[in-house]
Amino acid sequence: MILLLTNPAVNVCRAGSEHEDLSQDIIDASLCGLGQSAPNPVLSTLKYFRREYEMHIHDNWCPTGVCSDLSTFYIDEKLCKGCGACLRACPSNAVSGEKKKPHTIHQENCVHCRTCWEACKFDSIKILPAAARNAGDAELEYLVDMVTSGRTGIQETVDIRQ
Numbered sequence: 399m400i401l402l403l404t405n406p407a408v409n410v411c412r413a414g415s416e417h418e419d420l421s422q423d424i425i426d427a428s429l430c431g432l433g434q435s436a437p438n439p440v441l442s443t444l445k446y447f448r449r450e451y452e453m454h455i456h457d458n459w460c461p462t463g464v465c466s467d468l469s470t471f472y473i474d475e476k477l478c479k480g481c482g483a484c485l486r487a488c489p490s491n492a493v494s495g496e497k498k499k500p501h502t503i504h505q506e507n508c509v510h511c512r513t514c515w516e517a518c519k520f521d522s523i524k525i526l527p528a529a530a531r532n533a534g535d536a537e538l539e540y541l542v543d544m545v546t547s548g549r550t551g552i553q554e555t556v557d558i559r560q
């Protein structure tokens with residue numbers, strides 16, 4: 399079940415509806431209760447967290463930063479106080495900056511571990527889609543604005559997809 403649902407050939411499909419169809423097929427075709435109940439976790443999470451499925455599948459984006467391959471950590475200069483907490487916490491020396499000045503995450507060194515995001519008390523670190531790693535300044539500004547304002551629609555991120 400998990401292999402089927404995590405298969406890229408299935409994941410490129412629209413809005414997770416194929417996951418529901420596939421789950422129903424498994425329920426219908428299973429001969430035992432175990433097989434019939436196997437898709438239940440997927441169906442219930444689709445019911446309550448469909449938006450997160452869509453963001454992962456369509457936008458290559460894990461907005462909580464848990465899926466490291468789908469997250470880009472970025473410091474919003476306008477919010478950064480230069481406290482240095484992220485710099486001290488980073489395990490891979492990916493953060494630089496002087497005291498009381500905006501800090502920067504160097505994407506080439508970042509291993510997307512989320513430690514800096516947890517250390518920042520000022521909500522200055524934003525979790526952006528994977529595509530942001532190669533984005534230009536204008537695209538980054540747009541993405542930060544989108545995340546900060548809570549606008550996380552698929553259509554809004556379609557232009558910056560890799």
Ligand code: SF4
Nearest residue numbers: 488508509511512514
């Ligand atoms: S996500 Fe991890 S590796 Fe990347 S800058 Fe933050 S603490 Fe460093």
Ligand code: SF4
Nearest residue numbers: 478479481482484518
């Ligand atoms: S922890 Fe937050 S406020 Fe402090 S330097 Fe890092 S990004 Fe800036």
